[in-house]
Amino acid sequence: MAWRSPTTVNASAGMDSFLPYISEVTNFWFGRMVMIAIFVIFIFGYLRQKEGDFFGALAVSSYITFIIGLLFWVIGLVSGLDFAVIIGVTVISSVLLLTENKPN
Amino acid sequence: MADGGFKNLIFGLILFIAFTVMILTVAVDFGSEYERSAEDIGSGSLNLVNFQETANSVQGNASAMRSSFESGSVDDIDDASGMFGTIKKFINLITAPFTLLSGILTNLLKMPKIIIDILLGLLSIGLILGMWRVLRTGS
Numbered sequence: 001m002a003w004r005s006p007t008t009v010n011a012s013a014g015m016d017s018f019l020p021y022i023s024e025v026t027n028f029w030f031g032r033m034v035m036i037a038i039f040v041i042f043i044f045g046y047l048r049q050k051e052g053d054f055f056g057a058l059a060v061s062s063y064i065t066f067i068i069g070l071l072f073w074v075i076g077l078v079s080g081l082d083f084a085v086i087i088g089v090t091v092i093s094s095v096l097l098l099t100e101n102k103p104n
Numbered sequence: 105m106a107d108g109g110f111k112n113l114i115f116g117l118i119l120f121i122a123f124t125v126m127i128l129t130v131a132v133d134f135g136s137e138y139e140r141s142a143e144d145i146g147s148g149s150l151n152l153v154n155f156q157e158t159a160n161s162v163q164g165n166a167s168a169m170r171s172s173f174e175s176g177s178v179d180d181i182d183d184a185s186g187m188f189g190t191i192k193k194f195i196n197l198i199t200a201p202f203t204l205l206s207g208i209l210t211n212l213l214k215m216p217k218i219i220i221d222i223l224l225g226l227l228s229i230g231l232i233l234g235m236w237r238v239l240r241t242g243s
Contacts, residue, residue: 070131073145074138080145087127087145094123099116 020076031077035086039065055100058093066090195231202227 009021022030042061050056069086072078078086132142142153206220 066127070134073131074135074140083131084145087124087131090127091120091123095116095119098119099112 016075023077023079028077028079028082031072031079032082035065035069035072035078035082038068055093055097058089059097062086062090062093199227199231 003025004021006021010017039061042064043057046057046060047054066086069078069083073080073083128142128145131145135141135144202224206224
């Protein structure tokens with residue numbers, strides 16, 4: 001498949017035309033890798049501060065990924081399938097966090 | 105299922121449904137302001153319409169079961185099927201959360217039907233073996 005040349009992008013229209021082009025030429029991998037990076041940075045950052053609270057780390061990082069992923073989804077940087085995965089992780093992490101048996 | 109395992113399962117299911125509705129509503133409402141529809145999320149696999157249909161069917165079954173229990177009349181027992189009709193209602197009550205889960209997996213997450221059939225088949229065998237254990241040992 002031949003990719004569109006960057007010169008065909010109307011850059012004066014702003015990021016709204018440029019970001020979908022990035023998604024197109026990288027087959028959504030750009031947005032996907034940014035989402036993975038955000039998730040990993042926040043989950044390890046949380047775990048470094050509070051060791052042993054894995055479900056808490058999962059919930060915090062998935063909610064942050066969900067909010068940023070929502071913004072990326074509406075501008076076309078994250079595909080609908082990737083966003084569905086983010087929603088699934090967010091829901092499951094919320095349930096795990098609230099049903100966790102914590103020692104008293 | 106000991107030590108509140110079943111209670112946790114039901115609690116987890118309710119939370120799962122509540123959070124799914126909440127997060128999907130946020131995504132769909134926010135997306136609609138930027139001309140994005142729910143059909144865009146996971147190629148239409150995640151949308152509130154399918155979810156509502158699943159919830160409605162489960163709610164309908166639960167209402168029918170409740171009215172059946174509340175009637176408290178022996179006339180409700182079908183003479184032809186004898187005690188099997190009553191036992192069937194009990195089994196339906198026990199498997200209701202799993203029916204709900206299978207509905208969610210099928211309609212919301214678009215999981216292949218064969219996987220759900222295998223899971224529910226294993227559950228049915230487990231229930232039968234569990235009932236047999238109760239009859240044998242009285243535990």
